[in-house]
Amino acid sequence: MTDRFPKINLEEPLLPEIIADYIIDYIRDNQMKANDRLPGELELAQSFGVSRGTIRSAIALLKSRNIVVRRRGSGTYIAEKPGMVDDPFGLTFIGNKMDSIRSLTETRGVIEPGVAALAAENAMPEDIKKLEELRDQVEECIRNEVEHIHVDEEFHIQIARCTHNPMLVRLVQETLKETMPLLGISGDFDVKETLPQAISAHRKITEAIRTGNPEAARLAMIDHQLAAMHLVEKYSGYVPQERV
Numbered sequence: 001m002t003d004r005f006p007k008i009n010l011e012e013p014l015l016p017e018i019i020a021d022y023i024i025d026y027i028r029d030n031q032m033k034a035n036d037r038l039p040g041e042l043e044l045a046q047s048f049g050v051s052r053g054t055i056r057s058a059i060a061l062l063k064s065r066n067i068v069v070r071r072r073g074s075g076t077y078i079a080e081k082p083g084m085v086d087d088p089f090g091l092t093f094i095g096n097k098m099d100s101i102r103s104l105t106e107t108r109g110v111i112e113p114g115v116a117a118l119a120a121e122n123a124m125p126e127d128i129k130k131l132e133e134l135r136d137q138v139e140e141c142i143r144n145e146v147e148h149i150h151v152d153e154e155f156h157i158q159i160a161r162c163t164h165n166p167m168l169v170r171l172v173q174e175t176l177k178e179t180m181p182l183l184g185i186s187g188d189f190d191v192k193e194t195l196p197q198a199i200s201a202h203r204k205i206t207e208a209i210r211t212g213n214p215e216a217a218r219l220a221m222i223d224h225q226l227a228a229m230h231l232v233e234k235y236s237g238y239v240p241q242e243r244v
C-alpha cells in the first residue's frame with residue numbers, strides 16, 4: 001500500500017492530527033463500513049513513513065471521536081456508528097432536564113414534518129411495508145398497555161429511512177434517542193392522554209406516505225409534533241417569555 005498515502009512532512013507539529021485526517025480520507029475513499037478492519041499499525045507507519053507512536057496517537061484521536069474501536073489482540077476496526085458520539089448535541093450541559101426536553105421536542109417539530117414530506121416522495125414499497133408493520137406494533141402495544149416508546153421510536157426512524165437520506169436518519173435517531181427516555185421514564189409526564197392522538201396521527205402519516213402525498217404527510221406530522229409540544233408545555237408550565 002506504499003502509494004496509497006501522500007508523503008508527509010515529518011517536522012509538522014500536528015502530525016497525529018494530520019495522519020488522522022488522512023486515515024479518515026482512506027476510510028471514506030474505500031467506503032469502509034462498521035466493523036471493517038483498518039490496516040495494522042506497522043503497515044500504516046510504513047505507508048506514511050512515520051513512527052508507530054505517531055500512528056498510535058492518530059488512532060487514539062480517531063477512537064476519541066468514535067470513528068474506530070480497538071479490539072484487544074485483533075486490531076482496529078471501524079466503529080458501529082462511525083463519527084457519532086454520545087450526546088452529540090451536548091445536552092448534558094445545555095440546562096436542566098425540562099429545558100432539554102423542550103429543546104428536543106421543538107427540534108423534532110422542526111425536522112420531522114419535512115422528513116415525513118420527503119418520505120412520501122421517496123418511499124419504496126418495502127419501506128412502506130415495514131412502516132405499516134411498525135404502525136401496527138405501536139397500536140398493539142398501546143392496546144395491551146405495554147411499553148410502546150421503543151417501537152414508537154422505530155416507527156419515526158422508519159419514516160426517516162423512507163427518505164433514503166442517511167443524514168436525516170441519523171438526525172431523527174439522535175433526537176429520538178435523547179427525547180424518548182426523558183419523556184417515557186420521567187415520572188413528570190403522563191403520555192397516556194396523547195395516545196389516541198398518536199394512533200390517529202401515525203395512521204394518517206403512514207397513509208400519506210403510502211399514497212405519495214407529501215403535504216398530507218407534513219401536516220399529519222405537524223399535528224403529531226404539536227401534541228407532543230403541548231404536553232411538554234403543560235408539564236413544564238412553559239410560556240415563551242420573549243421571542244427574539
Ligand SMILES: [Zn+2]
Binds near residue numbers: 152198202224
Ligand atoms: Zn409517534
